Amino acid sequence: MTQATLTPAPAPAPARPLARLRDPAWYQEYGVYAAVAVLLVFNALFTEHFMTADNLRTQLVQVAPIVIVALGMALVIGTEGIDLSVGSTMALAAALLPLYLGYGLVPGLVVALLAGAVVGAVNGTLVSLIGLQPIVATLALFVGGRGIALVMADGQLKQIINPDILALGTGSFLGVPLVVLIAGVLAVAVAFLVRRTTFGRQIVAVGGNRSAASLAGLPVTRVLMGVYILCGVLAALAGILATARLTASDPSSLGTLMELSAITAVVVGGTPLNGGSIRVLGTVAGALLMQLLRATLVKHDLPDSTAQIAQAAIIIAAVYVARERRSR
Amino acid sequence: MAPPEAAAQAPAESTPPAAGTVLEARAVSKRFPGVVALDNVSFSLRAGETHALVGENGAGKSTLIKVLTGVYRPDEGEVRMTGQQVRFARPFEAQQAGISTIYQEVNLVPLMSVARNIFLGREPKNRFGLIDFGRMHRETTELLDGFGVHVDPRRPLHTLGIGTQQMVALARAVSVNARVVVMDEPTSSLEPREVETLFRVIAGLRGQGIAVIYVSHRMDELYRICDRVTVLRDGRHIHTGDLAELNRMRLVSMMLGRDMAEVRRSGVTGFAAGGHDAERTPVLTASGLTRRHQLQDVSLSLYGGEVLGLGGLLGSGRSETAKALAGALSLDGGELTVGGRRLRRLTSAGAIRAGISLLPEDRKAEGIIPGLSVRENIVLAAMPRLSRAGVVSRRKQDRIVEVFMKRLRIKAAGPEQKVGELSGGNQQKVLLARWLCLEPKVLLLDEPTRGIDVGAKAEVQGLIDELAGEGLAVLLISSDIEELIEGADRIVVLRGGAVAGELSGDDVGESQLLEVLADHAPVPEGKAPAAQEDPR
Incomplete structure (x- = not known):
């Protein structure tokens, strides 16, 4: 593969658009966007009341927490890791939020986000300093995090009455829900982080070849630590926003299966699980695709179980396309 | 039974x-x-x-x-x-x-x-x-x-x-x-x-x-x-x-693969005939590097403007020595002094800061990051220097990349081509560029020409010569005995993780090297038997 391939990878032939569709690399690169477009077109034509502002807004509001968590997950996966604890982190943030809201909005938010950072720091320590495999390291807080959250919240659902928090969940700016706006801004910020900052490029380098990165003097431990902390903070933020929308703190069920939704979004978005590449926009599209798919099927009166099967098919297709790319 | x-x-x-x-x-x-x-x-x-x-x-x-x-x-x-x-x-x-x-x-x-x-x-x-x-x-x-x-x-x-x-x-x-x-x-x-x-x-x-x-x-x-x-x-x-x-x-x-009767030919490798003028005070001094089963009491000095060859058979501790010098191997004992200052904690980053760069032996496993571009692979170690407030300057990167792609004649479709798609020789040049753009004082080269084509090999050898001429201290590890002898001004020979002998001046020759490798001739007393009594 490395033998004197001085010419660039086979150039796409714009003259024959159909030829491109046979190239697995094309799917890897643009497949997720094409799938989102296809779904939108399908719904515009065949689904009543789909392309309405109301419905689109609902879809976006629902997908926003997944996008936020998936952004952090994409960074972690870019280092050849995985973070199973994001759902529990959301619950932890949700449990802490009402406890400190009494001191005001800012202390409440800070404490909740700090909890996310602490979870991330624990994960980061286990992975980078102790050298545990990420799946095992984060499994600990996947299990324990929710337990701690329930202890903190006394196992109870708490109503949220702070108007500022509630505004976070329901408010909008120029017609765009705040939750969606926040997710959008974060996506742009993470994309900038990955593409343009030293830290971002170091994340990709560590994921691409850890021993090479380490020999090149990169602060591998610090990079891993930072990635897990970022992922934890993003998950905590998603927990706060989800709580605000629910108008209640529900640590027993908030964020369950979130880790799987986030991983799915990242994988469907074309970020390889073996690290070395992070597709931020793809991750956002991946989350959107899963959301739209489910909404489409539900709107056509298919049961949720069918939606799950369809989602499984998409995941397999995404993994298959990724495999094609690697063997190329 | x-x-x-x-x-x-x-x-x-x-x-x-x-x-x-x-x-x-x-x-x-x-x-x-x-x-x-x-x-x-x-x-x-x-x-x-x-x-x-x-x-x-x-x-x-x-x-x-x-x-x-x-x-x-x-x-x-x-x-x-x-x-x-x-x-x-x-x-x-x-x-x-x-x-x-x-x-x-x-x-x-x-x-x-x-x-x-x-x-x-x-x-x-x-x-x-x-x-x-x-x-x-x-x-x-x-x-x-x-x-x-x-x-x-x-x-x-x-x-x-x-x-x-x-x-x-x-x-x-x-x-x-x-x-x-x-x-x-x-x-x-x-x-x-x-x-x-x-x-x-x-x-x-x-x-x-x-x-x-x-x-x-x-x-x-x-x-x-x-x-x-x-x-x-x-x-x-x-x-x-x-x-x-x-x-x-x-x-x-x-x-x-050396015939003992074979006369030493000159000019087969890309090295120029004649040695370099080494400085008098060492740039880097290592003393008593020891690691269980791998290194025992290895001491050596590197001088600016000199190519020091590190000889030895497979498993003699050559790569381990190079890694130890680059702070990439945790040691049980020993110390490193660079430019008169002792390095306290040995880490890759610390060694790089002190001006030591290591081109690792295994290009694929420890060198290139295949999915990243030629540009990113070159600037990998230099990134913090090319950034302001954590944001990498694309302009500064492009300037460095252009200079080194030209100087080392890296053949790629462009700076954005993935390194994994290049030939072995060009990958090696990209790695050399990664280290050279840090302007190191000491360059440790572990098998720099292994697995690359003849043309690139001569170019890399020529470059080593040139760098030493510019005053860099170079450590050269090579299994190619011809490369080692023609390239090095002085050779330290390792056996069983310990220094078995040193050749300098007119002693840098094949038969002398083979003798030390084979433990044939008397070597500096007290050194040789160590390898016999210890498994490493």
Whole structure:
């Protein structure tokens, strides 16, 4: 593969658009966007009341927490890791939020986000300093995090009455829900982080070849630590926003299966699980695709179980396309 | 099967019993994409002999062993056992036929007990069809006692030392009726005492008529326990014969492919004739670098404007020394001084800050980041210097990348091409650019020209010359003896992880180097015997 391939990878032939569709690399690169477009077109034509502002807004509001968590997950996966604890982190943030809201909005938010950072720091320590495999390291807080959250919240659902928090969940700016706006801004910020900052490029380098990165003097431990902390903070933020929308703190069920939704979004978005590449926009599209798919099927009166099967098919297709790319 | 006698005998002096051939490879060839790993190689193993298999990297030792043990099937030629042609579809079939392999990493089940490991897959059963633990433990104890190893058979294997684990592996091999035992560098992680036990066991095997294929780079061991030797080089058979009739010099020169009578030619490599003018005070001084099993008390100095060659056979500790100098290997002892200042904590980042750069031996595993572009691979280590407030400046990157792509003549479709798509030579140049753009004071090059084409090789050699001319201190590790001698102004030779000698001035020559490598000539007193007494 490395033998004197001085010419660039086979150039796409714009003259024959159909030829491109046979190239697995094309799917890897643009497949997720094409799938989102296809779904939108399908719904515009065949689904009543789909392309309405109301419905689109609902879809976006629902997908926003997944996008936020998936952004952090994409960074972690870019280092050849995985973070199973994001759902529990959301619950932890949700449990802490009402406890400190009494001191005001800012202390409440800070404490909740700090909890996310602490979870991330624990994960980061286990992975980078102790050298545990990420799946095992984060499994600990996947299990324990929710337990701690329930202890903190006394196992109870708490109503949220702070108007500022509630505004976070329901408010909008120029017609765009705040939750969606926040997710959008974060996506742009993470994309900038990955593409343009030293830290971002170091994340990709560590994921691409850890021993090479380490020999090149990169602060591998610090990079891993930072990635897990970022992922934890993003998950905590998603927990706060989800709580605000629910108008209640529900640590027993908030964020369950979130880790799987986030991983799915990242994988469907074309970020390889073996690290070395992070597709931020793809991750956002991946989350959107899963959301739209489910909404489409539900709107056509298919049961949720069918939606799950369809989602499984998409995941397999995404993994298959990724495999094609690697063997190329 | 009776356990082998634990009595130590002097094996090399006794002739092996009955010279019947147990295992034979006839005119075997094996190709992999782009490489001929074995080219028409024949090999025969007599019953009861201990046969050394030697050669440098890429000689084809492992491939030959894998062909003999059923891991690979030969493209051409055949494998015969006691005169019958055999075709092993899987390693298991070779085991069934009586060929046992003891790998460097013990291939047993670490969490199971010693006895379970020895009887794995053939546990003695009682009349209820359950495992008869009593009998199993008893027989294990007897078997291991015969090897001079006294451990509780109930202990989980992983609680034992590596040496003992290897004995267990050996005991298992022998107790499954092995006729041939293959040992691949069995002593590389053993303590001296364990080595002695191993040698006793091997002597015992000989007494039972079991043949041993012994792969090692340690001359002392080979001469102590082996009867015959087969030398491979570049996938070809070079020599087979009695070890006693072959002196060390001759053996080493065969391994390295140097004819001792061959006159030194000049101008074959890309190095200019004539040395460099070294400075008087060392840029980097290492003293007493020590790491268990790998390095012992290695001291050396590097001067600006000089290429210091680091010679040694495979496993002599060359790469480990380079890594230690670059802060990439944790040490049990020793210190580094750069430009008169002692480095306190040894880390890669610290060494880089002090101006030390290491081009690692394994380009793929430790060098390139294949999915990133040529540009990003070049600026990888320099990124913090090209950034402001954590944001990388694209303009500064492009400037550096342009300069180095031109200077090193990196052939790529452009700076955005992925490094994984480049040829080996161009990947190596990208790595050199990564280090050179840091403007280091010391450049450590571990096999800089291995696996790259002839043109790129000459270019890299020319560059090394040029860099030393500019005042850089260069450490050059190379298995290509010609490259080492023509490139280096001075050569420090390692053997068994310790400094075995130093050649400088007119002494930098092939015959002198071979002599030190082979431990042939007297070397600075007090250094040479160390390698003999210690396994490393």
